[in-house]
Amino acid sequence: MALFYCLYFCVYYNNPEIVEFLKILVQKLADPPEKINELLKIIKENGISRLRLSGDPLNQHVYHMVFYQSMDDELRIVYAQILRQLKFIQIRNADAEHLLKQRDYELIRLTFSKFTIKLASKMFFKTEILFKAHNYRQYNEAFYEEILIDCGTEARCALNYRERFTTKKKEILLVLEMYCKNDYVGHFLRTDVSEVEH
Numbered sequence: 001m002a003l004f005y006c007l008y009f010c011v012y013y014n015n016p017e018i019v020e021f022l023k024i025l026v027q028k029l030a031d032p033p034e035k036i037n038e039l040l041k042i043i044k045e046n047g048i049s050r051l052r053l054s055g056d057p058l059n060q061h062v063y064h065m066v067f068y069q070s071m072d073d074e075l076r077i078v079y080a081q082i083l084r085q086l087k088f089i090q091i092r093n094a095d096a097e098h099l100l101k102q103r104d105y106e107l108i109r110l111t112f113s114k115f116t117i118k119l120a121s122k123m124f125f126k127t128e129i130l131f132k133a134h135n136y137r138q139y140n141e142a143f144y145e146e147i148l149i150d151c152g153t154e155a156r157c158a159l160n161y162r163e164r165f166t167t168k169k170k171e172i173l174l175v176l177e178m179y180c181k182n183d184y185v186g187h188f189l190r191t192d193v194s195e196v197e198h
Contacts, residue, residue, distance in 0.1 A: 001069065004036045005078060007043065008066045011051045012081075019043055035069065054087075061123060064090060068124055071095045076104075083110055088117040091133050096147045100157055105164055111139040135181075141171045142178035 003022055010019045023040060026032050039062065043051065046058055053059050063082050067089070070078035083089065091111065099108050115138050121129040132150070136143050145166065148158045166175055 007039050016048050088115045090117050090119050140174050141165045142174040145175045
């Protein structure tokens with residue numbers, strides 16, 4: 001997928017000349033990944049200038065396509081750059097869980113300044129995906145608390161997060177509001193109280 005990320009950086013740094021060079025390299029591949037062909041097609045049909053327009057639907061599409069792939073490939077240098085670039089972003093549950101497990105508190109805190117957006121998951125994935133982010137207007141402490149509960153993240157990881165992000169009154173209130181909106185009775189009834197550490 002190295003060529004895929006090279007194409008993305010051509011868009012990001014506005015370099016159409018290298019796109020033509022990469023296109024020749026892709027043509028020499030026996031079976032290039034589908035996402036590379038898709039990105040090349042988008043660039044060819046719309047041009048780099050439009051893809052660089054903040055807020056444009058195609059800009060959102062390309063940046064999210066690269067964001068999800070870089071999360072799956074665990075390429076922090078790429079997904080961190082996209083997180084810093086976009087004001088509106090749709091974070092998958094798995095992406096949020098990844099940030100929590102990596103204890104990437106810098107990027108978690110960065111997401112608190114981002115607003116959610118609803119994009120059709122079938123534009124990026126073959127099956128429909130449910131996003132907890134759709135329940136929020138803006139990412140906050142409660143969003144990650146919900147991820148911690150439903151993804152069954154290890155206790156130590158959850159404790160580290162809560163020690164940093166749910167200590168102030170406003171942060172705790174956001175989490176309590178989330179508990180009120182969602183029915184977690186079944187979750188708590190299944191919990192072995194002898195194992196509760198936080």
